[in-house]
Amino acid sequence: MALRMLTLTTLGLLCCLIQLSDAFSWQSCGGDFLKIKELSISPEPVTAPGRVDVVYDMEFGKFESGMKISLDLKRLIKIRWIGTMRIPVPCVSGYGSCTYDLCDIVEFIASTECSPEPGSACQCPPSFSGDFQGDMSMNLGEPAFGLSLIADGNYEAVIKALWSDGSVAACMKANIRLEL
Template identity: 30%
Template sequence: MLFDSPSLSSSQQVKSITWENCDSGKLPGTIKSLSISPDPVSIPGEVIVSVVLNTEVPLSSPLQIKITAEKELFGDWLTAPCIDKFGSCTYTEVCDLLDAFFKPGQQCPGPLQTYGLPCHCPFRAGSYSLPTTSFKIPSFSLPSWLAEGNYRVTGILSHKNQEIGCAKFTFSLAEPSSWWW
């Protein structure tokens, strides 16, 4: 007998990732290119990323990112609330978040250091390129109401209430099928 048993699987897959600049690239901060593979990306697992970002203005504190996360439910898009800094949240000081992840005074980790990419504010105006690089994604759990479905995530970067950049991402989350004979 065949049956699908996603409850036995502790992994997830991110499928069909697409992206676009919200403003057709008219703001001073843009994603010039972004490639993510494989499709689907398994969590836990390995993801291969290459990205080129551009900013026509220097970026310094205070930098804010407003994330709006939406999940499709019965053909409608519902905004996910901000719970424990996850979901539709506003992060009022990105520079402080970076300092929490990458301690000030220490070298930037791995690929950032290799390609001369900064990991602390301020960021000078210019182009930032991360060539094809592999990252390991650790296992983590999502609330069951977020575990599967179609999503839209919009991120707006602002400096002193001036919008610098905006990007939209769409993807699907699913648990891989486990088949038992």
């Protein structure tokens, strides 16, 4: 349950915070902690308000304490005759290009989704590893008025899982288009 929620949180970051051209695409950019065998998002482009469906097949290695998740988000703006500009999206109130403590994410998930039983999978560091497959649906709500005016468009994200020493455990680069 905790891994599914952690996976959903990671995918939620992808769906709600990033975007690019006319289609969702992704590629591995390093590390061996996470192997993504399949990842698809529909509809394309992602729209809000609306429903987002995600299908995934992933393999996780063993988690360790002190891990962090880093999100580097850039807005892609195509300018005729110049090319594509990548505008960094700053971290504001925990949204945008931020670094998140894995245990904070697990604790949030545990407070809303997990059983309080001893030995539950909702502990930090998570005690699971291996293959995880599934599908999920999320309903994206109506974006705030100001956000809907400026956030519509194409984004590129680099999501990294970092070991406690700061080295890269896993890396994924993704592009998606969001219409608000």
